[in-house]
Amino acid sequence: MKKYVYTAVLLGLTWACSNNSQPAKQDSSAPVVEDNSLTSSTSASSTAYDSIKGAGKYTNVELSATLDQKMIAAGKTVYEVKCAACHKLTDEKLVGPGWKGVTKKKSAEWIMNFVSNTDEMIDKDPHAQAMLAVCMVRMPNQHLSDEETRDVFEFMRNNDSSK
Amino acid sequence: MRLCLIAVLLAAFASCKPRNEAGAITAGAAEKVYVAPGKYDEFYNFVSGGFNGQVSVYGIPSGRLLKIIPVFSVMPENGYGYSEETKPMLETSHGSLPWDDQHHLELSQKDGTPDGRWLFANANNTPRVARINLATFKTEEIIELPNSAGNHSSPFCTENTEYVVAGTRFSVPIGDNQDVPIADYKKSFNGTVSFIKIDSSNGRMSLAFQLLTPAINFDLSHAGKGKSHDWFFFSCYNVEQAHTLLEVNASQRDKDFIMAVNWKKAEEFIKNNKGTLKNSRYAHNVYDETTHSATSTIESKVLTLDPSQLKDFVYFIPCPKSPHGVDIDPTGEYIVGSGKLAALIPVFSFDKLMAAIEKKDFDGDYQGIPVVKYESALYGEVQKPGLGPLHTEFDGKGNAYTSFFVSSEVVKWSIKDLKVLDRKPTFYSVGHLCIPGGDTKHPFGKYLIAYNKITKDRYLPTGPELAQSAQLYDISGDKMELLLDFPTVGEPHYAQALPADLIKNNSVKYFKIEENKHPYVTKGEKEAKVVREGNKVHVYMTSIRSHFTPDNIEGVRVGDEVYFHVTNLEQDWDIPHGFAVKGAANAEILIMPGETSTLKWIPDAEGVFPIYCTDFCSALHQEMQGYVRVSKAGSNTPLKYGTNLPDSAVAKK
Numbered sequence: 001m002k003k004y005v006y007t008a009v010l011l012g013l014t015w016a017c018s019n020n021s022q023p024a025k026q027d028s029s030a031p032v033v034e035d036n037s038l039t040s041s042t043s044a045s046s047t048a049y050d051s052i053k054g055a056g057k058y059t060n061v062e063l064s065a066t067l068d069q070k071m072i073a074a075g076k077t078v079y080e081v082k083c084a085a086c087h088k089l090t091d092e093k094l095v096g097p098g099w100k101g102v103t104k105k106k107s108a109e110w111i112m113n114f115v116s117n118t119d120e121m122i123d124k125d126p127h128a129q130a131m132l133a134v135c136m137v138r139m140p141n142q143h144l145s146d147e148e149t150r151d152v153f154e155f156m157r158n159n160d161s162s163k
Numbered sequence: 164m165r166l167c168l169i170a171v172l173l174a175a176f177a178s179c180k181p182r183n184e185a186g187a188i189t190a191g192a193a194e195k196v197y198v199a200p201g202k203y204d205e206f207y208n209f210v211s212g213g214f215n216g217q218v219s220v221y222g223i224p225s226g227r228l229l230k231i232i233p234v235f236s237v238m239p240e241n242g243y244g245y246s247e248e249t250k251p252m253l254e255t256s257h258g259s260l261p262w263d264d265q266h267h268l269e270l271s272q273k274d275g276t277p278d279g280r281w282l283f284a285n286a287n288n289t290p291r292v293a294r295i296n297l298a299t300f301k302t303e304e305i306i307e308l309p310n311s312a313g314n315h316s317s318p319f320c321t322e323n324t325e326y327v328v329a330g331t332r333f334s335v336p337i338g339d340n341q342d343v344p345i346a347d348y349k350k351s352f353n354g355t356v357s358f359i360k361i362d363s364s365n366g367r368m369s370l371a372f373q374l375l376t377p378a379i380n381f382d383l384s385h386a387g388k389g390k391s392h393d394w395f396f397f398s399c400y401n402v403e404q405a406h407t408l409l410e411v412n413a414s415q416r417d418k419d420f421i422m423a424v425n426w427k428k429a430e431e432f433i434k435n436n437k438g439t440l441k442n443s444r445y446a447h448n449v450y451d452e453t454t455h456s457a458t459s460t461i462e463s464k465v466l467t468l469d470p471s472q473l474k475d476f477v478y479f480i481p482c483p484k485s486p487h488g489v490d491i492d493p494t495g496e497y498i499v500g501s502g503k504l505a506a507l508i509p510v511f512s513f514d515k516l517m518a519a520i521e522k523k524d525f526d527g528d529y530q531g532i533p534v535v536k537y538e539s540a541l542y543g544e545v546q547k548p549g550l551g552p553l554h555t556e557f558d559g560k561g562n563a564y565t566s567f568f569v570s571s572e573v574v575k576w577s578i579k580d581l582k583v584l585d586r587k588p589t590f591y592s593v594g595h596l597c598i599p600g601g602d603t604k605h606p607f608g609k610y611l612i613a614y615n616k617i618t619k620d621r622y623l624p625t626g627p628e629l630a631q632s633a634q635l636y637d638i639s640g641d642k643m644e645l646l647l648d649f650p651t652v653g654e655p656h657y658a659q660a661l662p663a664d665l666i667k668n669n670s671v672k673y674f675k676i677e678e679n680k681h682p683y684v685t686k687g688e689k690e691a692k693v694v695r696e697g698n699k700v701h702v703y704m705t706s707i708r709s710h711f712t713p714d715n716i717e718g719v720r721v722g723d724e725v726y727f728h729v730t731n732l733e734q735d736w737d738i739p740h741g742f743a744v745k746g747a748a749n750a751e752i753l754i755m756p757g758e759t760s761t762l763k764w765i766p767d768a769e770g771v772f773p774i775y776c777t778d779f780c781s782a783l784h785q786e787m788q789g790y791v792r793v794s795k796a797g798s799n800t801p802l803k804y805g806t807n808l809p810d811s812a813v814a815k816k
Contacts, residue, residue: 032672081676081687085707085732094807095710137708137781142734143673 055120056113063108067158075155082142089159096135103160112149192646198225206599206660209268209282213654216263218284223610223660224635226649234293234302235263235286239750246752247761251459255289255307256444264288267657275322275388275604279665281366283318283327290314292329292359294366298669303450306368309443309465310337310355316381316397322388329357330381330397348406352378372433372466377530378404383488388604389495391513393427396498398486418481421489421500428476429468437473438466453680455758471531479529481537482509488554493604497578501552508552512542545581548574556601558608558638566593573613575643587643589634591617599660607662611636614655622650631655672736674757681759683728688712693804700725706740707732708781710806714789718802721766721795730759741777751777766793
């Protein structure tokens with residue numbers, strides 16, 4: 001019974017855009033049929049919300065001192081298919097904010113959690129909510145795999161390191 | 164009990180105008196069908212659409228309509244049959260057909276139990292069988308039946324979905340010379356029964372073989388189960404072989420037939436090359452989920468078996484008065500024939516039938532096919548069950564439930580002692596009925612849904628044409644309890660139901676964009692472009708909340724064939740985008756996340772034509788729009804396209 005109540009609460013929270021608030025489990029078979037049990041989104045626990053790292057599966061992302069060119073290239077491909085429709089690489093806002101400088105303003109964990117756990121972050125994170133008030137379009141969860149999420153972050157890092 | 168029967172009969176016959184018996188509902192009924200907002204129903208109910216040619220999906224016990232799946236009829240609201248990708252699904256040997264009449268459904272089975280993989284649907288008018296994928300709720304395959312007319316006794320399947328069958332309601336001339344006088348019916352016409360092989364790995368259908376039969380009408384069918392696994396049973400009427408005024412002329416004899424076919428034996432004949440490969444022509448249409456596109460091919464061969472020549476695998480069992488339903492109980496032992504005009508229900512025993520065949524206990528033959536003696540196959544008769552028995556389903560607890568069209572009621576009876584246990588009125592004139600898993604080896608029971616042909620005073624009047632209706636009964640107790648009436652779309656015939664758990668966790672939420680193999684896919688706005696090839700203009704377009712790329716296009720000319728190939732870049736559930744262009748002579752398209760869909764448009768005038776998203780997608784949905792400039796034929800307006808380009812910029816290809 002308790003579980004049902006919990007599910008109902010989560011449903012209420014995330015209904016506005018999408019019910020799917022957990023990171024994608026990318027299997028190799030198309031099309032996508034992932035577990036939609038909303039209860040697996042466990043970050044709505046009693047622990048205080050971490051506005052530096054955000055909510056989601058990424059709690060500690062190790063970054064190398066030098067940029068990984070292979071990841072950057074892979075991240076660029078993902079960007080072009082799934083992100084570029086709304087985000088420019090400059091600081092100019094299109095549908096969503098431009099990416100220039102984002103890795104300086106936000107932690108790797110925050111960015112990767114926002115990419116992979118979009119709905120919960122929009123519902124909870126003060127900064128994400130402020131951005132929603134500006135953009136007025138909830139960022140879609142584009143269901144990036146763990147690898148893609150990391151690649152896109154490396155691509156963002158590279159975007160911020162170049163002139 | 165008897166008084167009750169008389170009362171019901173009186174109610175049905177006292178006047179032509181049915182009376183609304185709302186008093187049958189008890190106080191607790193509302194609670195039993197109430198599914199709170201945000202909660203799921205316990206069962207999916209797949210309901211044939213009859214003359215709308217589609218399949219509708221309801222939740223049980225709420226009776227809420229969840230979806231209409233387009234199958235045999237075009238559906239402008241999502242572009243089925245209008246998009247370039249789905250047009251091939253409606254191809255036949257007669258060309259592209261926009262409509263059919265969809266009567267019966269069967270869920271795929273494993274070991275006699277629904278496995279939630281596929282749903283099969285028949286088309287009556289231009290004989291076809293469709294397969295619907297229950298992960299996507301999309302029609303994935305349609306195969307046409309050659310040498311057939313009025314594919315009514317279809318698409319029932321064997322216990323492990325080895326075969327799905329089809330049969331002729333109308334016998335027709337078959338072969339090289341089909342231009343024959345109708346009066347030569349007995350000489351020149353034949354029926355056929357087709358067995359469609361199902362590939363268990365992917366559901367793909369192929370026409371395995373066809374039985375050439377006497378010119379009688381096949382009405383319904385069901386596969387054996389358990390001990391009768393190897394057999395398939397078909398109800399037959401018009402044994403008189405009438406070709407005019409069948410209402411009278413096909414009701415002359417006391418008994419018609421149930422045809423029993425040993426399909427295992429048919430397989431042996433084929434293995435031993437006893438079949439005859441005949442030329443034929445029929446369409447086979449397959450939708451591919453990775454290209455999001457269908458293809459149509461014309462097949463040319465069919466393997467025929469003639470049971471009047473190849474002995475001992477087809478038998479007739481006499482069955483009173485134009486049998487409609489032929490239903491096999493969960494054990495596979497009892498075969499229930501429902502004579503539309505009979506005042507009793509005969510129940511045949513599979514064991515007795517086998518013994519009679521073994522002993523050649525025949526009453527002669529009918530055009531070369533042995534006729535088993537009625538009494539030799541008969542287990543017993545349900546006496547005075549009601550008027551106009553049509554169909555029977557089972558609850559797995561030894562009970563059968565039969566629908567009665569003429570006396571408007573559902574009657575529960577015990578298979579073992581053939582005694583009537585309960586009867587409840589329907590409002591009005593019930594046709595088919597459905598119990599979840601009610602035609603399988605392991606019925607799920609709990610509910611019974613009756614599909615009524617006449618509703619008259621049940622709902623607010625809507626002019627001369629009224630909704631059909633479904634009625635939900637709780638059958639968990641000794642007596643049936645009417646819980647709910649709900650209107651249905653189209654005209655439901657047979658339906659299937661199964662626990663939601665067998666389907667809902669497999670439901671596809673979106674298609675992965677990386678795996679989209681559509682030849683005109685646009686994977687990201689960077690790839691968006693417009694390409695002219697002669698008078699064909701291909702627009703590689705993307706949609707994402709909330710804009711198209713490109714959304715400004717110039718250089719299109721009057722008379723061009725413009726193909727808008729729209730790829731939905733969204734990768735989340737429940738975010739389709741729509742696409743429409745002013746003046747399009749076809750429809751709109753709805754594009755699911757990760758999918759590519761194509762709308763063809765031939766602009767007929769110069770001007771600037773708006774395009775827009777038709778499926779409310781975000782707070783800025785109303786801004787999801789654009790323009791296509793159309794210049795006169797032969798003009799030199801350069802091809803320009805893009806989204807959010809500076810007014811001076813020209814993207815030229």
